[in-house]
Amino acid sequence: MPRTHVSCTVNGDEVDFLASDDTSLLDALRDELGLIGAKEGCGTGDCGACSILVDGRVNCACLMFAPEAEGHDLLTVEGMATGEHLHPLQQTFLEGAALQCGICTPGFLVAAKALLDENPEPTETEIRYALAGNLCRCTGYDKIVRSVQEAAVQLKGAAK
Amino acid sequence: MTATENPPTKYKYIGTRPIRHDGYDKVTGKARFAADKDLPGQLRGSFLRSPHAHARIVSIDTSAALIMAGVKAIVTGADFPTLDVKNPSHDIAVNLMARDVVYYNGHAVACVAATTKPEADAAAAAIVVEYELLPAILTIDESLAEGAPLVNDNNMTKFVESDGPSNLATVTELGRGDVDEAFAAADLVIEREFDTADVHQGYIEPHACIVDVGLDGRADIWASSQGHFKVRALTAATLGWDTARIKVTPAEIGGGFGGKTTIYLEPVAARLSEISGRPVKIVMSRDEVLRATGPAPSSKSRVKIGATNDGELTVMEASLAYGVGPFGDMAGLVGAMSIASYKMPNLKLHSVGALTNTPKTAAYRAPSAPHAAFAVESVIDDVAQALDMDPIDLRLKNAAVEGDLTAMGMPHPKIGFIECLEAMADSDHYKSPVPEGAARGLGTGFWFNIGEQSSATVNLNEDGTATVITGSPDIGGSRASMALMAAETLGIDVYKITPVVADTESVGFTDVTEGSRATFATGMAVVHACRELIEELKTRAAKMMEVEVDTVSWVDGAAVSDGKDPVSLAAITAKAKRTGGPLTATGSLTAAGAGPSFAVHCCDLAVDEETGQVTILRYTAVQDAGTAIHPSYVEGQMQGGSVQGIGWALNEEYIFDTDGALENASFLDYRVPVASDLPMIETIIVEVPNPSHPYGVRGVGETGIVPPMATIANAIQRATGTRMTSLPMSPPKILAALNEA
Numbered sequence: 001m002p003r004t005h006v007s008c009t010v011n012g013d014e015v016d017f018l019a020s021d022d023t024s025l026l027d028a029l030r031d032e033l034g035l036i037g038a039k040e041g042c043g044t045g046d047c048g049a050c051s052i053l054v055d056g057r058v059n060c061a062c063l064m065f066a067p068e069a070e071g072h073d074l075l076t077v078e079g080m081a082t083g084e085h086l087h088p089l090q091q092t093f094l095e096g097a098a099l100q101c102g103i104c105t106p107g108f109l110v111a112a113k114a115l116l117d118e119n120p121e122p123t124e125t126e127i128r129y130a131l132a133g134n135l136c137r138c139t140g141y142d143k144i145v146r147s148v149q150e151a152a153v154q155l156k157g158a159a160k
Numbered sequence: 161m162t163a164t165e166n167p168p169t170k171y172k173y174i175g176t177r178p179i180r181h182d183g184y185d186k187v188t189g190k191a192r193f194a195a196d197k198d199l200p201g202q203l204r205g206s207f208l209r210s211p212h213a214h215a216r217i218v219s220i221d222t223s224a225a226l227i228m229a230g231v232k233a234i235v236t237g238a239d240f241p242t243l244d245v246k247n248p249s250h251d252i253a254v255n256l257m258a259r260d261v262v263y264y265n266g267h268a269v270a271c272v273a274a275t276t277k278p279e280a281d282a283a284a285a286a287i288v289v290e291y292e293l294l295p296a297i298l299t300i301d302e303s304l305a306e307g308a309p310l311v312n313d314n315n316m317t318k319f320v321e322s323d324g325p326s327n328l329a330t331v332t333e334l335g336r337g338d339v340d341e342a343f344a345a346a347d348l349v350i351e352r353e354f355d356t357a358d359v360h361q362g363y364i365e366p367h368a369c370i371v372d373v374g375l376d377g378r379a380d381i382w383a384s385s386q387g388h389f390k391v392r393a394l395t396a397a398t399l400g401w402d403t404a405r406i407k408v409t410p411a412e413i414g415g416g417f418g419g420k421t422t423i424y425l426e427p428v429a430a431r432l433s434e435i436s437g438r439p440v441k442i443v444m445s446r447d448e449v450l451r452a453t454g455p456a457p458s459s460k461s462r463v464k465i466g467a468t469n470d471g472e473l474t475v476m477e478a479s480l481a482y483g484v485g486p487f488g489d490m491a492g493l494v495g496a497m498s499i500a501s502y503k504m505p506n507l508k509l510h511s512v513g514a515l516t517n518t519p520k521t522a523a524y525r526a527p528s529a530p531h532a533a534f535a536v537e538s539v540i541d542d543v544a545q546a547l548d549m550d551p552i553d554l555r556l557k558n559a560a561v562e563g564d565l566t567a568m569g570m571p572h573p574k575i576g577f578i579e580c581l582e583a584m585a586d587s588d589h590y591k592s593p594v595p596e597g598a599a600r601g602l603g604t605g606f607w608f609n610i611g612e613q614s615s616a617t618v619n620l621n622e623d624g625t626a627t628v629i630t631g632s633p634d635i636g637g638s639r640a641s642m643a644l645m646a647a648e649t650l651g652i653d654v655y656k657i658t659p660v661v662a663d664t665e666s667v668g669f670t671d672v673t674e675g676s677r678a679t680f681a682t683g684m685a686v687v688h689a690c691r692e693l694i695e696e697l698k699t700r701a702a703k704m705m706e707v708e709v710d711t712v713s714w715v716d717g718a719a720v721s722d723g724k725d726p727v728s729l730a731a732i733t734a735k736a737k738r739t740g741g742p743l744t745a746t747g748s749l750t751a752a753g754a755g756p757s758f759a760v761h762c763c764d765l766a767v768d769e770e771t772g773q774v775t776i777l778r779y780t781a782v783q784d785a786g787t788a789i790h791p792s793y794v795e796g797q798m799q800g801g802s803v804q805g806i807g808w809a810l811n812e813e814y815i816f817d818t819d820g821a822l823e824n825a826s827f828l829d830y831r832v833p834v835a836s837d838l839p840m841i842e843t844i845i846v847e848v849p850n851p852s853h854p855y856g857v858r859g860v861g862e863t864g865i866v867p868p869m870a871t872i873a874n875a876i877q878r879a880t881g882t883r884m885t886s887l888p889m890s891p892p893k894i895l896a897a898l899n900e901a
Binding site for chain 1: 177179180182183184186187188189190191192193195196198278361362363364365366412413414415416417443445446635636637792793795796799800801802803804826827828832833834835836838840841
């Protein structure tokens, strides 16, 4: 099958790769760019394990075709830390034991970042609805929600 | 590294909440799960699966598929050894790849290896299979019906004499006392029937592996599982290979909950690799996970309980039937064993496993116990209401304590059921008034926990740091627990310890991470190795201090002898070369004395009588951990188990069409709880130490899923006056029940 040349920005870097028209963006990120942080839990947009940001908005990478990334700005979990500093969400997830097996964690971190970028002071209910597209089978969500709440507090403190 | 503040305990490290050692890789996307490894030249595998629930395979024609683009190898049942039906791995082998019969819709019939996944998918679809349909048994009732067609001609019933194949996997009869007399004497008798649907473990990571078989015949397997030694053993058994030919490296595991205690892929990938001479990677789709990997059994039960007017539960008679899928399975036996834990002087249990042409079932968190607890704890709540007793008081009056008999007739070891009930009675939740418009339910449960075999190697490094190597895949933070127990025993900081889960060639044999055994049994092996090291450290220190070894004791990470300066562990490892060489020790054991863990749950909920929708408003889980090694991950197990139970109670079910095809094989239609469905899950850890473990560990993974179904049903009953007896208690079922009432 012919392959399309795709140019986009991933985690701040300009990248390009070749992809068939029916290749998912998730497969391209994982197989062409080696970014394995986004996971395939379902391939149908139901679990959120492949959540990435496209121009700042949460998307399931499994629901986009790779050529649709052309010209867009993507962020995966690999792009959340800055140098040697974890993103506050990554730090609060660690301290708050918000991960058990960890397979859903990249998707939750990305989705939670999108929430806090948009709404720095979310209520518990807003957090729960913002993360309702991400499935976690280990934690019962309690420690995830608390860690997002804590990160919001830290980010607000840092912004002052 | 910082961690959550913690109240002081009698231990220095145990009971603290350090950041887990594997956490950084998991929050930065670096952790490698089963599907995250690739090898040069790898092929991708794709299965052809049966569209029928029960059929004879007349012929399989792979000729058209074999010449398609990219196709390098195809295997069918003919490419695997035929095991004797008495071989313990026989059913696993048949489930991996159908031979002459398919036993459920989704049963693997062939697998293609091709250079790309789309090519493999296309070729799998081009394989032509001719089937002769056989009668399909889809429900427990059909399976147990007089004269029912056989689900599986090879199934012989266990635990009873039988003269031929049957649809019964197991028959279990347990009891004590005289139930007829006791029912006649009871002031109150309540009897109800219950049923529950198949539910899936719902791990987010689909099964996956990559297998590379070299020209020397040795197989290198990378896979996620709850036990890589079992992957090795089952791969060897189903292929007829020597174990020594196979190395299994454990990938990070993206959830298991019992469902990854068996295998589905590895021997298939191994044969494809052997034939093609290339590494073969197979990754299941979610559809395949739901159609072809272990759901927990369905169940039907009848429970009859008798009590005196002052609340003594004097007698219980119960029959349990589990729909176990097409192969022999122990669900019926285990369900009877784990039915309840009340003194109950008169008890009669009849439990069976019933074969069905539905996917092969697998373990799911406290396997078989949730079904039984749903039934028993529902009836006990009816008894409490009939007697106008507080549900905790009724249970306190009847709760088993050390020495009381289990259903199997063995005395309970030291258990914390009473302590859990008291902790719930004393909780903020239980002492708070029930919110306006809501109702409160309570339920309990327990799980035995198990020991089995574990190995650990502890290596002390030159600078006084350490590596703790075990063979227990870490599904919920067990590496952190191993490091904490090693830190406590050796007396060095937990962050000076690197916990590792090693491959099958780099650590001693270790059984599967199941039955809440990793922190208990593998932890015990770690402690044994550390204690052996301490003896050696004392010997080395005695040489360094020029004293007799029997004057040396080990205190807080240092060797101490009267009149001498203490010698730290790091000082001893620095001089290891001159005092006797490297410091390393191994603990290998079969752990005895697993401690049962009890739980008590409480739920406030509201029922929308217009829609049948249930909203959980407040939920509290109390559980006896024995000792909480890392309290955050103990809480996490309690919360995760509770929410899986809430899903089981309210949403989750396998829906088969009349031909046995799973109609809801996606996360859209098989709906597990999401964040917006739930409140915070409050936890109270009770610690009644297990006397058989050096630090009192019981193991906490299983129990949390046992109480929720009855807890929620009891709250719904109190909210609506209607007793729900069928899971899931989904809106249509609740509406129907309310309309009927």
